[in-house]
Amino acid sequence: xxxxxxxxxxxxxxxxxxxxxxxxxxxxxxxxxxxxxxxxxxxxxxxxxxxxxxxxxxxxxxxxxxxxxxxxxxxxxxxxxxxxxxxxxxxxxxxxxxxxxxxxxxxxxxxxxxxxxxxxxxxxxxxxxxxxxxxxxxxxxxxxxxxxxxxxxxxxxxxxxxxxxxxxxxxxxxxxxxxxxxxxxxxxxxxxxxxxxxxxxxxxxxxxxxxxxxxxxxxxxxxxxxxxxxxxxxxxxxxxxxxxxxxxxxxxxxxxxxxxxxxxxxxxxxxxxxxxxxxxxxxxxxxxxxxxxxxxxxxxxxxxxxxxxxxxxxxxxxxxxxxxxxxxxxxxxxxxxxxxxxxxxxxxxxxxxxxxxxxxxxxxxxxxxxxxxxxxxxxxxxxxxxxxxxxxxxxxxxxxxxxxxxxxxxxxxxxxxxxxxxxxxxxxxxxxxxxxxxxxxxx
Numbered sequence: 001x002x003x004x005x006x007x008x009x010x011x012x013x014x015x016x017x018x019x020x021x022x023x024x025x026x027x028x029x030x031x032x033x034x035x036x037x038x039x040x041x042x043x044x045x046x047x048x049x050x051x052x053x054x055x056x057x058x059x060x061x062x063x064x065x066x067x068x069x070x071x072x073x074x075x076x077x078x079x080x081x082x083x084x085x086x087x088x089x090x091x092x093x094x095x096x097x098x099x100x101x102x103x104x105x106x107x108x109x110x111x112x113x114x115x116x117x118x119x120x121x122x123x124x125x126x127x128x129x130x131x132x133x134x135x136x137x138x139x140x141x142x143x144x145x146x147x148x149x150x151x152x153x154x155x156x157x158x159x160x161x162x163x164x165x166x167x168x169x170x171x172x173x174x175x176x177x178x179x180x181x182x183x184x185x186x187x188x189x190x191x192x193x194x195x196x197x198x199x200x201x202x203x204x205x206x207x208x209x210x211x212x213x214x215x216x217x218x219x220x221x222x223x224x225x226x227x228x229x230x231x232x233x234x235x236x237x238x239x240x241x242x243x244x245x246x247x248x249x250x251x252x253x254x255x256x257x258x259x260x261x262x263x264x265x266x267x268x269x270x271x272x273x274x275x276x277x278x279x280x281x282x283x284x285x286x287x288x289x290x291x292x293x294x295x296x297x298x299x300x301x302x303x304x305x306x307x308x309x310x311x312x313x314x315x316x317x318x319x320x321x322x323x324x325x326x327x328x329x330x331x332x333x334x335x336x337x338x339x340x341x342x343x344x345x346x347x348x349x350x351x352x353x354x355x356x357x358x359x360x361x362x363x364x365x366x367x368x369x370x371x372x373x374x375x376x377x378x379x380x381x382x383x384x385x386x387x388x389x390x391x392x393x394x395x396x397x398x399x400x401x402x403x404x405x406x407x408x409x410x411x412x413x414x415x416x417x418x419x420x421x422x423x424x425x426x427x428x429x430x431x432x433x434x435x436x437x438x439x440x441x442x443x
Contacts, residue, residue, distance in 0.1 A: 001031045003142070004131040004150060025131065025151035035154035038121065042114070042158060051112050052161055053168040054377045058180030059157035063376055065179060065253040066308040066366075070412060071378045072177045072186055072252070073261065073311065076227050077408045079188030085195045086188040086228065089203065089237065090250055092221035093210075096181035097160055098148040101214045102126050105163050112162060125155070163213070170209045171202040179253055196237060199224075203239050223247045227259050255308050261407055263312035267319055270304045274326045277301050282333050293334035294350065301330050305358055310366055313359035314410045324355045353441070360419060361440060363412055364427075367420035368436045371396055371428060382413040396428040397421045 008021035043061075046052055052060065057068035072088070079086040105126075109119055129150060133140040149156035157180060167183070168176055175186045187202070189195040210217060217239065224237045224244045236243045249258040249265045256266035277300035285293060305323065313320065328343045335346045347354055353361055369375050370383040384399045398417045403409050420428075427443075430436040 001028055002129045003028070004129070004145075004152070006131050006133045008133065008135055023133075023151070027150060027152050032154055035125075039154050039158060042118075042155075045114070046158075046162075049113065051165065053165055055168055055176050056161055056165065056178050057376070058178065058182070059161060062369075062374060065255075066311055067376055067379050068177050068179045069253055069255055069257075069308060069311050070382075071376075072184060073257075073411060074382060074413055075175055075177075075186050076188075077261065077411055080228050081404060081408055082188075084188040084190055085192045085226070086186070087195060087199060087237070088225045088227065089185040089199065089244070090223045090225070090252065091183040091185065091206075092218040093181050093183060094216040094218045095148075096164075096215055097151065097156065099214060099216065100148050100160060100163055102147060104213060105159060108163060108166070109159075122155075122159070164215075167206070167209055170205050173198055174202050174206075182253060184252065199237055203237070207239050219244070223250050225250060225257075225259055227261065229260075253308075255312060262319070263315055264319060266312050267315075267323065271322050271326065273304050274301055274323065274330075277304070278326060278330050278333065281330060285333055285336055290334060290336070293336075297330055297334050301327070305355065306362070309359050310362040310412055310416070313355075314363065314412060314415045316410075317356075320355055320359075327355050351441075361437075363416045363419055364423070364440055365433065365437065366412060367398070367416050368428075368430070368433060370398070371420070383417065396425070 005026045006023045007026065008018075009024055011020055011022050013020040055071075057063045057065070057071075076086050076088065102123075106119065106123055109115075109122060114122070126149075129145040130142045131145055132142050149159050160180065164178070164181070164183075167178075173187060177184045177186065185203075185206070187195065187199055189198060207217065219239060219242045222239070222244055224246050225248070226246065237246070238244060249256055251257075256269050257263075258265050277296075280300060281293060281296050284296060288296070305327065329339075331343050331346045331350065331352065332339065332341060334350070337346065366375075367383070370380060373380060375383075386397045386399055398420060400417050400421070401414050403414055408414060427436060427439060430439060
């Protein structure tokens with residue numbers, strides 16, 4: 001019940017260096033059944049009392065990485081719209097799930113109201129755990145686990161969210177957007193010098209909190225980014241005297257964000273990944289039929305085009321053009337037609353959405369959820385309904401923001417609202433998201 005089998009999976013690099021392996025922990029199935037029973041009751045308790053901060057998007061129902069990115073990007077663009085200086089600090093924690101302190105966790109759970117038998121069960125769940133490593137035909141001895149939450153467990157992520165939850169109370173100036181242990185900090189100020197001074201001061205508070213909670217910062221991988229255009233060299237941001245690297249682009253929850261919010265580095269990244277995938281499909285077309293090629297397209301190409309597309313896909317047509325060309329090439333390959341054949345009929349036959357339609361489809365789904373008022377509070381507040389109590393043609397519409405920059409007009413809080421307001425009542429009044437998606441695709 002409490003013994004984990006750890007299998008090291010090679011990631012990259014030299015196979016003789018153990019840090020190049022990712023440990024995968026396998027737990028007994030029966031223990032997971034018990035965890036699910038406890039987890040469902042804990043979820044009800046957490047939701048009822050709203051224990052988890054709205055800035056935590058990881059391992060929570062009806063939340064995704066795209067929503068976390070939207071929250072962060074809207075904060076940055078609103079600051080830039082207000083002619084403020086904005087910065088983001090992307091914090092890397094060292095093995096956060098593995099170093100979680102059990103006694104601190106139990107004290108926090110007691111403070112959140114998880115007491116008595118429920119707390120005793122968690123204490124029993126965490127103590128007396130062991131693990132061993134199996135690699136090929138070789139098996140190590142058993143080793144006691146003194147800290148951390150069990151990898152691969154059902155309860156682990158939930159316990160971590162509760163453990164790290166009070167980090168939101170550390171600073172009243174910084175805005176935190178967290179996805180599990182992926183901690184990101186954003187701040188803006190009218191004065192550039194005050195921006196850097198305040199960030200350094202608040203980061204010291206965060207560092208103190210992490211020391212108290214026995215969490216370690218990986219300062220080599222923690223980066224800072226200043227958004228907008230800066231003529232002068234940015235001042236140094238530091239933690240404990242260690243100056244953080246200032247970058248112009250960084251991978252943020254799987255999406256490459258750049259200091260000008262152009263999404264060009266991310267689009268180039270997707271272009272490279274999709275090109276390699278298309279090369280594989282092109283070689284396979286001589287051996288596979290249409291159905292198999294379509295499956296390859298759906299598994300090797302489409303995920304790259306779909307992932308968080310409502311965030312970066314509302315862009316200039318010229319920026320998305322390379323992806324449009326690649327998608328057409330992929331569709332020609334799975335249909336085994338010539339290089340210059342028209343693709344409109346091929347998309348219809350395959351029931352596939354074109355690149356620009358994929359963007360609108362994902363954006364419309366987000367607005368449908370906003371209309372149903374089921375988005376996280378931080379995202380929901382981006383969409384304000386039009387005033388008026390009459391049942392007119394504009395019912396279920398959202399207010400359109402007045403913006404001063406073209407870049408801001410391309411974000412979902414602006415272009416998404418315009419897209420939604422153009423839809424007819426038959427789309428807006430769909431009973432659920434599945435009905436909406438089905439009807440929208442037939443538009």
